[in-house]
Amino acid sequence: MDIKKLVKPDIRSLRAYQAEEIPCRVKLDANESPYSAVSGQRSAIGFKKNLQALNRYPDPQAASLRKLMAKELKVKPQNILHGNGSDELIYNLITVFGGPVLYPVPTFSMYGIISQALGERKIGIPLDNEFDLDTDAFVKTIKRRSPKLIFLSSPNNPTGNCFSEDRILKIIRQSKGVVIVDEAYQPFSDRKSFIPLIQKYKNLVVLRTLSKIGLAGLRVGFMIAGADIINEVNKVRLPFNINSLSQKVAEAALQNKKQMRTDIRLIISERKRLFKEMGRMDGIRPYPSDANFIFFKAENGDRIYGDLLKKGVLIRNMKGAADSCLRVTVGTPAENEAFLKALEQIL
Amino acid sequence: MDIKKLVKPDIRSLRAYQAEEIPCRVKLDANESPYSAVSGQRSAIGFKKNLQALNRYPDPQAASLRKLMAKELKVKPQNILHGNGSDELIYNLITVFGGPVLYPVPTFSMYGIISQALGERKIGIPLDNEFDLDTDAFVKTIKRRSPKLIFLSSPNNPTGNCFSEDRILKIIRQSKGVVIVDEAYQPFSDRKSFIPLIQKYKNLVVLRTLSKIGLAGLRVGFMIAGADIINEVNKVRLPFNINSLSQKVAEAALQNKKQMRTDIRLIISERKRLFKEMGRMDGIRPYPSDANFIFFKAENGDRIYGDLLKKGVLIRNMKGAADSCLRVTVGTPAENEAFLKALEQIL
Numbered sequence: 080m081d082i083k084k085l086v087k088p089d090i091r092s093l094r095a096y097q098a099e100e101i102p103c104r105v106k107l108d109a110n111e112s113p114y115s116a117v118s119g120q121r122s123a124i125g126f127k128k129n130l131q132a133l134n135r136y137p138d139p140q141a142a143s144l145r146k147l148m149a150k151e152l153k154v155k156p157q158n159i160l161h162g163n164g165s166d167e168l169i170y171n172l173i174t175v176f177g178g179p180v181l182y183p184v185p186t187f188s189m190y191g192i193i194s195q196a197l198g199e200r201k202i203g204i205p206l207d208n209e210f211d212l213d214t215d216a217f218v219k220t221i222k223r224r225s226p227k228l229i230f231l232s233s234p235n236n237p238t239g240n241c242f243s244e245d246r247i248l249k250i251i252r253q254s255k256g257v258v259i260v261d262e263a264y265q266p267f268s269d270r271k272s273f274i275p276l277i278q279k280y281k282n283l284v285v286l287r288t289l290s291k292i293g294l295a296g297l298r299v300g301f302m303i304a305g306a307d308i309i310n311e312v313n314k315v316r317l318p319f320n321i322n323s324l325s326q327k328v329a330e331a332a333l334q335n336k337k338q339m340r341t342d343i344r345l346i347i348s349e350r351k352r353l354f355k356e357m358g359r360m361d362g363i364r365p366y367p368s369d370a371n372f373i374f375f376k377a378e379n380g381d382r383i384y385g386d387l388l389k390k391g392v393l394i395r396n397m398k399g400a401a402d403s404c405l406r407v408t409v410g411t412p413a414e415n416e417a418f419l420k421a422l423e424q425i426l
Numbered sequence: 427m428d429i430k431k432l433v434k435p436d437i438r439s440l441r442a443y444q445a446e447e448i449p450c451r452v453k454l455d456a457n458e459s460p461y462s463a464v465s466g467q468r469s470a471i472g473f474k475k476n477l478q479a480l481n482r483y484p485d486p487q488a489a490s491l492r493k494l495m496a497k498e499l500k501v502k503p504q505n506i507l508h509g510n511g512s513d514e515l516i517y518n519l520i521t522v523f524g525g526p527v528l529y530p531v532p533t534f535s536m537y538g539i540i541s542q543a544l545g546e547r548k549i550g551i552p553l554d555n556e557f558d559l560d561t562d563a564f565v566k567t568i569k570r571r572s573p574k575l576i577f578l579s580s581p582n583n584p585t586g587n588c589f590s591e592d593r594i595l596k597i598i599r600q601s602k603g604v605v606i607v608d609e610a611y612q613p614f615s616d617r618k619s620f621i622p623l624i625q626k627y628k629n630l631v632v633l634r635t636l637s638k639i640g641l642a643g644l645r646v647g648f649m650i651a652g653a654d655i656i657n658e659v660n661k662v663r664l665p666f667n668i669n670s671l672s673q674k675v676a677e678a679a680l681q682n683k684k685q686m687r688t689d690i691r692l693i694i695s696e697r698k699r700l701f702k703e704m705g706r707m708d709g710i711r712p713y714p715s716d717a718n719f720i721f722f723k724a725e726n727g728d729r730i731y732g733d734l735l736k737k738g739v740l741i742r743n744m745k746g747a748a749d750s751c752l753r754v755t756v757g758t759p760a761e762n763e764a765f766l767k768a769l770e771q772i773l
Contacts, residue, residue: 080628084655085574085603090658096665100485115481126473133675134462137449163510166664174543177434196521196662227432256432269744281427296670307429311437316545317513318443323643324671328480372641387481 089198096192104391105389105417107408109295110236110264110372112214114342114411116293116332124331129324137323144326147333152274152287160309163320165192165263165288165300166193172228172284172302174315176257181226183212185237185400187261190230202226210238210366212246227256233273234264237397237406239368241270251280257308261286266343267350268369274303281305289329291371297325317388325372346371350409356419362426372408380405392418431571436545443539451738452764454755455718456642457583457611461689461758463679471678476671484670491673494680495648499621499634507656510667512610512635512647513540519575519631519649519661520544523604528573530559532584532747534608537577549573557713558586559593566599576601579608581615584744584753586715588617598627604655608633613690614697615716621650628652636676638718639767641688644672693718697756703766708773719755733772739765 083091095401101108112150117124141161149156162168170193173180178199182190183206194201202224212231220226229250233242251258260273262285274285288300299321332339353373357365363383365375378385380403384396397404407418430438446572448455464471488508496503517540520527525546529537530553541548541574549571551563559578567573580589598605607620609632621632635647646668649659652653679686700720704712710730712722727750731743744751754765 080602082604082652082658085629086522086658090522090661093661095657095661095663096486106482109483111483112481115478118478119593121473121477124473124477126468126471129643130468130471130675131462131465133464134459134640135453135636136456136458136642137645139443163669164664164666166666170664175433175437258431281429282432290483293481295483295666296476298484298666298669305429310442313434313442314437314440316442317511319511319642319645321760322510322645322669322672324675325669328477328671343469348662361754403441 087198093195100147100365101388101393103393105410105414106393107410107414107418108393108395110291110343110370110408111295112291112293112346112371113414114293114340116289116342117328120331120335132247132256133323135323137319137321137326139318141321141326144299144321144330144333145232149332151333152303154274154277154303157306158277158303158309160302160312160316161321162300162316163300164290164298165261165286165302167320168286168300168302168312169193169230170197171312171315172257172259173199175227175311176227178228179221179224179226180219180230181224181317182230183235186230187232187236188400204405206238208237210240212242212250214246214249217250221250221253223253225255229254229256229258230261231258232261232263234268234369236264236370237372237373237395237400237404239366239370239372241268241369244270247273251283255284257282257284259284259286263288263291264370266292267347267371270369277304281307284308289332293342294329294332297329299325299329313409346409349412349415352406353415353419356361357422360423360426363422372406374404376404377404383422383425387418387421390421390424392421394418434545436542439494439541440542448735448740450735450740452757452761453740454757454761454765455740455742457638457717457755459638459689459693459718461640461641463636463686463689463709466685467678467682471674472539477675479668482670484666484668484673485630486665488668488673491646491668491677491680494677495502498680499650501621501624501650504653505624505650505656507649507663508660508668509647509649509663511637511645512608512649514667515633515647515649515659516540516577517544518659518662519604519606520546522658523574525575526571526573527575527577528564528567528571529577530582532744533577534579534583535747553585557587557607558580559589559597561593561596564597565600568597568602572602574603576603576605577608578605579610581611581716582613583717584719584721584742584747586713586717586719586721588615588716591617594620598630601629604631606631606633610635610638611717613639614694614718617716624651628654631655636679640689641676641679644676646676667765674724693756696762696764700754700756700762700766704769707773710769719753721751721753723751725750730769730772734765734768737768737771739768743763
């Protein structure tokens with residue numbers, strides 16, 4: 080029996096997401112925070128009690144967690160839905176609304192990968208020379224192809240910049256489908272969040288995650304939107320999508336945000352320092368960033384990536400998405416120092 | 427903007443899965459184990475270290491966990507894939523192969539719910555009078571409708587029995603699509619597992635879960651199949667689908683199985699006792715069970731359900747799936763005693 084022949088055509092040509100582990104001394108490739116948001120909170124989490132209750136299913140509504148996040152974001156709990164990472168919410172959104180799915184390129188790869196996995200058409204529109212949205216191309220494509228979903232990651236991964244607010248707004252207003260502003264990196268930016276606009280624009284969804292602010296291991300993401308969208312997406316959400324331990328630990332983190340905020344401030348100041356130091360070097364061009372990483376162009380990206388790795392420093396080679404471009408995550412001051420030193424030596 | 431109009435037609439008519447919390451003293455409604463499999467294993471889990479590493483993404487391959495489970499099930503790690511509960515693997519399987527999706531009724535509701543969420547046709551074939559598979563009807567439907575997927579939960583939820591081995595085998599042989607034997611409740615049965623047959627039948631998938639054996643809160647499920655199927659399903663799996671804490675706790679549970687095995691033996695012996703005691707009562711008819719619950723018919727199911735709840739005992743009313751039928755999960759000896767006492771009083 081040929082299993083391949085049984086598989087849906089879109090899946091046949093799909094490749095499994097490669098998240099291979101590359102051994103290294105300094106890991107600056109995955110836009111993780113260098114600090115765990117709950118490293119000292121064992122007592123707050125109450126593991127003894129939680130381990131004892133693991134025979135029970137998790138709270139399907141994640142009520143306490145949603146309430147805490149709602150307070151943090153100043154919205155109502157009914158405007159928040161929880162995902163096993165925002166990945167899962169992207170999956171759910173595409174399941175509910177279908178395609179075509181529109182997004183700029185380069186951007187977060189999962190929009191395209193999940194669209195293909197679900198057999199939906201996907202359309203990528205190149206960013207302009209300043210890595211901002213090409214509004215004309217978006218408006219034309221909206222008219223011609225009527226995309227059901229538009230994903231805008233702002234700050235954008237991998238370029239690091241926020242898109243212009245007025246361009247995002249124009250796309251939201253022109254779109255007859257749902258527009259998702261993915262604010263995974265917003266905590267590192269001083270731009271305003273789009274969350275307050277969910278009241279005004281019924282087709283607006285904002286995504287948030289705990290993955291970039293010290294809790295990637297938990298898999299907790301959120302979507303914020305009007306009740307109509309929340310209700311529809313909730314229909315395809317698996318009932319027990321966030322396990323009990325992740326719910327508890329995320330709650331503890333949101334109840335003790337001091338450490339998280341200190342960490343974010345340090346990451347922002349280190350990002351500024353990295354940008355300045357990298358700007359002084361010949362042969363590379365760093366771009367300003369509103370996120371916890373820096374995107375940079377290099378004359379020979381492949382060589383730099385490989386030479387850094389030889390020195391134990393792992394960053395992300397953006398080849399394919401953006402040729403001759405690399406992305407380095409902001410680490411601890413010591414990790415950033417190690418990266419800068421290694422980079423200087425190999426340039 | 428009318429969000430409903432944007433939604434795919436199959437989703438419009440879907441209702442969100444109702445997993446509401448009903449306050450009770452004795453909770454026997456959800457086929458959970460009454461015992462956590464890791465209640466005393468704090469030290470084995472090493473929470474301090476794990477909390478410190480939560481800023482990092484989980485192992486996307488769940489390599490250690492898969493290796494341990496492979497050893498437990500006597501298969502190779504490449505024949506196992508991990509899901510955020512087996513729910514997610516059902517979702518992934520339907521994403522990859524599409525429909526029509528065939529299953530007996532009544533059975534686990536998620537096969538039908540997820541099929542609808544993904545816009546795939548679903549076909550339910552009534553069980554025969556002994557709650558076994560109606561092989562003739564299955565074979566006819568296989569010929570006429572060429573189902574891409576057939577889900578057989580054995581032991582079956584909610585009826586509690588295993589289907590005849592020869593009927594399952596006939597369906598596997600006749601099917602040109604993939605046949606999934608969902609062995610969520612197999613640890614409570616003395617029937618042979620279908621796992622060794624994945625070598626012989628390339629279209630066979632077996633599902634397993636930790637949810638019924640003391641770890642429902644973790645969300646850890648597994649599919650066991652030939653490498654061809656594993657590779658295709660892996661393409662649509664979200665890379666970080668099992669969080670770091672669940673991986674660690676599940677590993678600890680699989681490394682210390684003594685408690686788990688003792689608990690399973692106790693549940694089986696309590697199931698036998700429950701069945702015997704219930705068999706003595708007038709007005710109800712319990713069915714033999716290979717699972718951690720007992721399915722029973724009652725003259726007035728609704729009233730019994732409501733009266734038990736008034737006494738603080740929550741069981742599952744199967745109305746809709748099987749009229750005048752109820753399902754009680756095997757609890758601790760004290761919980762079972764409370765259930766039996768309450769039942770006797772209200773009958």
